[in-house]
Amino acid sequence: MIEVQNLRKQYGDLVAVEDVSFTAEAGQIFGLLGPNGAGKSTTISCLCGLLPPTSGQVRILGHDVVQDGPASRQQLGVVPQELALYEDLNAADNLAYWGAAYGLSGAALRSRVSTVLEAIGLLDRAKEPVSQFSGGMKRRLNLGCAIVHEPKVLLLDEPTVGVDPQSRVRLLELVRELVDAGTCVLYTTHYMEEAEALCDRLAILDHGRIIAAGTLNELRGRVSDRDLVRLSGQFPVEAVRGALEALAEAEVLQIEEDQLRLAIQAAGSRLPELFQVVQQAGGEIRETNVARPSLESLFIELTGKELRE
Amino acid sequence: MNWPFLRAAVVKDLRRVVHDPWRFALWLGIPLLIGTLMTTLMGGSDGPQPRAQLYLDDQDESFLSGALLNAFSNEQTGGLIQVERMSRAEGLARLNQNRGTAVLVIPAGFGQAVLEEEPVTLELLTNPAQRILPGILEEVLELVREGVFYVHRVLGEELQLMVDGPEPGEFTLADPKVAQIAVSINQVVQSLGDYLDPLLIELESAVDAPPTKTEEEGVSLPASFYMLPSVLMMALFFLAQGLSEDYWTEREAGTLRRGACTPRKMSSLLAGKLLAVSCVFAAIGVLLFAAGYLYHDYLPWSTLPLAVLWWTAGGLAIYLLLSWVQMLCTSRRGGSILTNLLMFPLLMMGGSFFPFEAMPSWMAEAGRFTPNGWVLQQLKPVILGRTQLLGLGAPLGGLFVAGAVLLVLLRARLRRVVVRG
Ligand SMILES: Nc1ncnc2c1ncn2[C@@H]1O[C@H](COP(=O)(O)OP(=O)(O)O)[C@@H](O)[C@H]1O
Numbered sequence: 001m002i003e004v005q006n007l008r009k010q011y012g013d014l015v016a017v018e019d020v021s022f023t024a025e026a027g028q029i030f031g032l033l034g035p036n037g038a039g040k041s042t043t044i045s046c047l048c049g050l051l052p053p054t055s056g057q058v059r060i061l062g063h064d065v066v067q068d069g070p071a072s073r074q075q076l077g078v079v080p081q082e083l084a085l086y087e088d089l090n091a092a093d094n095l096a097y098w099g100a101a102y103g104l105s106g107a108a109l110r111s112r113v114s115t116v117l118e119a120i121g122l123l124d125r126a127k128e129p130v131s132q133f134s135g136g137m138k139r140r141l142n143l144g145c146a147i148v149h150e151p152k153v154l155l156l157d158e159p160t161v162g163v164d165p166q167s168r169v170r171l172l173e174l175v176r177e178l179v180d181a182g183t184c185v186l187y188t189t190h191y192m193e194e195a196e197a198l199c200d201r202l203a204i205l206d207h208g209r210i211i212a213a214g215t216l217n218e219l220r221g222r223v224s225d226r227d228l229v230r231l232s233g234q235f236p237v238e239a240v241r242g243a244l245e246a247l248a249e250a251e252v253l254q255i256e257e258d259q260l261r262l263a264i265q266a267a268g269s270r271l272p273e274l275f276q277v278v279q280q281a282g283g284e285i286r287e288t289n290v291a292r293p294s295l296e297s298l299f300i301e302l303t304g305k306e307l308r309e
Numbered sequence: 310m311n312w313p314f315l316r317a318a319v320v321k322d323l324r325r326v327v328h329d330p331w332r333f334a335l336w337l338g339i340p341l342l343i344g345t346l347m348t349t350l351m352g353g354s355d356g357p358q359p360r361a362q363l364y365l366d367d368q369d370e371s372f373l374s375g376a377l378l379n380a381f382s383n384e385q386t387g388g389l390i391q392v393e394r395m396s397r398a399e400g401l402a403r404l405n406q407n408r409g410t411a412v413l414v415i416p417a418g419f420g421q422a423v424l425e426e427e428p429v430t431l432e433l434l435t436n437p438a439q440r441i442l443p444g445i446l447e448e449v450l451e452l453v454r455e456g457v458f459y460v461h462r463v464l465g466e467e468l469q470l471m472v473d474g475p476e477p478g479e480f481t482l483a484d485p486k487v488a489q490i491a492v493s494i495n496q497v498v499q500s501l502g503d504y505l506d507p508l509l510i511e512l513e514s515a516v517d518a519p520p521t522k523t524e525e526e527g528v529s530l531p532a533s534f535y536m537l538p539s540v541l542m543m544a545l546f547f548l549a550q551g552l553s554e555d556y557w558t559e560r561e562a563g564t565l566r567r568g569a570c571t572p573r574k575m576s577s578l579l580a581g582k583l584l585a586v587s588c589v590f591a592a593i594g595v596l597l598f599a600a601g602y603l604y605h606d607y608l609p610w611s612t613l614p615l616a617v618l619w620w621t622a623g624g625l626a627i628y629l630l631l632s633w634v635q636m637l638c639t640s641r642r643g644g645s646i647l648t649n650l651l652m653f654p655l656l657m658m659g660g661s662f663f664p665f666e667a668m669p670s671w672m673a674e675a676g677r678f679t680p681n682g683w684v685l686q687q688l689k690p691v692i693l694g695r696t697q698l699l700g701l702g703a704p705l706g707g708l709f710v711a712g713a714v715l716l717v718l719l720r721a722r723l724r725r726v727v728v729r730g
């Protein structure tokens with residue numbers, strides 16, 4: 001449904017997306033995971049025909065987005081990262097306009113508008129101007145505007161950023177329902193838990209390149225089954241690094257004066273040993289955190305940094 | 310063309326206009342107010358006129374207070390107001406003897422305060438024994454105050470320009486560039502200012518003796534008629550400028566980008582906007598023209614539809630021009646300043662502020678070459694019934710070509726804007 005081959009996008013000298021390839025299937029959520037500035041929005045813009053790719057190919061439902069633009073957009077819904085609504089219109093009018101933009105009209109349009117209003121939980125606020133809505137309501141409407149025409153492919157660019165927990169749950173439920181009904185969804189986020197909870201397949205993006213891709217299980221399998229330990233406190237960097245090298249089956253991922261991260265086999269049973277080594281090297285531990293292998297640990301393993309800034 | 314979409318697009322934009330009834334009222338009210346005042350000042354009402362006696366104490370004696378004085382002068386007000394200069398105390402003494410209408414005091418520092426945008430108070434003491442005349446004086450003073458405010462709003466802003474920073478490698482008018490243009494337009498306006506005085510004096514002679522041209526044609530029109538098309542053109546400009554700002558609203562709201570993600574082409578999106586804007590122009594036009602025809606009751610009502618049609622077509626062309634200029638800028642602020650700066654010299658030169666009939670002839674000749682001057686020139690005979698639909702064919706064709714060129718420019722611009730976000 002979505003085919004991306006060797007996509008590259010340059011802004012002047014800055015390469016925002018490089019050599020990105022993936023495919024996404026009907027009835028699946030494909031996650032594009034990466035920190036801010038990784039190139040997620042740029043990729044989405046290339047997919048929906050806003051930006052011409054510098055090179056590479058993008059097809060939506062078999063239509064090339066450059067050569068066959070309008071056809072490739074007919075069955076496509078886009079939820080932009082920034083809100084894109086007419087604040088001076090009410091929710092129903094917003095939905096009706098965007099539905100019409102995709103060729104709906106008359107009774108079919110009216111019925112779709114009320115279905116969507118119901119789905120995004122705004123049926124009782126349908127006649128209020130959008131300018132009076134809360135942030136979460138606007139986010140839901142922002143999604144609603146993209147699904148009035150029942151698109152076969154839906155692109156969501158960080159739809160839950162800055163959304164209250166209630167609206168967030170509702171949004172994610174809605175996405176799941178759409179996928180169950182056979183929609184192909186491309187979902188970008190920088191929230192690990194969201195990607196883990198939602199996505200069937202994933203690509204992790206950093207500095208415009210895909211650094212890992214596969215199903216959730218495949219990716220989990222790539223994280224060695226070591227646990228991730230994070231210590232905070234005070235650490236004399238060189239001494240602690242030297243001492244930890246002697247520790248068996250442990251790998252230092254990051255070490256700073258106030259923070260230490262390592263991957264270690266069966267961390268639970270080896271914490272006393274670890275504490276002893278660090279303290280003997282002059283370190284002072286104030287807080288300990290042990291995490292089971294996750295996408296987060298994969299990202300840290302691959303890039304040496306945390307996803308969230 | 311997808312007709313249901315076109316209809317939805319028009320309905321969408323009309324709803325958005327109606328959502329803000331205040332804007333609508335302003336578009337209608339400002340020209341009506343200016344028209345009424347100007348016509349009154351030009352002696353539109355029949356019969357002998359009351360004369361107000363204004364005593365002026367200019368404690369400032371700056372260039373600006375001089376300009377203000379001039380605004381009240383005998384020539385400017387068609388003899389409605391007679392000005393005599395004297396001290397505040399002397400003026401008050403006369404008011405107490407029930408002589409004269411009012412005393413106006415221009416405080417020292419007035420000119421400086423206006424330039425620095427500081428609040429400044431003008432003192433107007435009126436004669437309680439006279440009822441109507443002081444009211445007229447107050448209205449004129451209010452008009453002058455509005456004028457100072459408006460000129461300042463337009464020309465003073467570049468001084469406070471916030472700089473967004475230029476965008477490299479693109480033909481775009483970043484704010485510093487707008488500021489530069491502002492300065493040069495400012496210079497043009499200032500040099501035009503030298504001619505504003507003779508221009509205004511001319512206005513008065515137009516009141517006394519109707520222009521010879523109309524006499525040749527065997528019809529005698531009251532001089533106040535010439536204000537009507539000018540005020541209508543002014544209204545057209547304000548309306549076009551106000552509507553052109555919508556591109557910034559759509560750009561900032563992200564709806565322009567969202568529109569570009571749909572299967573609709575930029576041309577369809579633009580077609581919807583143009584149709585909606587035409588409806589707004591036509592609706593406002595009908596109301597303004599009707600008001601004008603009611604006041605000038607010798608005008609043939611049968612010419613109203615064609616006059617509104619021509620006015621709307623001209624308005625669309627100017628709207629397209631201003632919209633394109635808006636989108637050349639990198640910020641809403643820059644766009645607003647540049648369109649205002651473009652609008653003012655065009656209004657002055659193009660007979661949309663002072664009628665051509667009241668201008669020195671060389672200036673009127675030049676003014677007819679401005680876009681609005683050209684539209685105005687065709688408008689007058691249409692109102693008077695001297696041009697019928699057939700005669701308007703060629704000018705309409707001309708407008709169509711100009712509009713098409715501007716439309717292509719605007720479309721290209723919007724496509725770029727959408728990519729850049
Ligand atoms: N219009 C633009 N012009 C120049 N650079 C841009 C533009 N849009 C994005 N970028 C740059 O491209 C990179 C990727 O941005 P983006 O795709 O928005 O990342 P993400 O959505 O993952 O946060 C960033 O370094 C960003 O600064």
Ligand SMILES: [Mg+2]
Nearest residue numbers: 040041042081
């Ligand atoms: Mg983004």
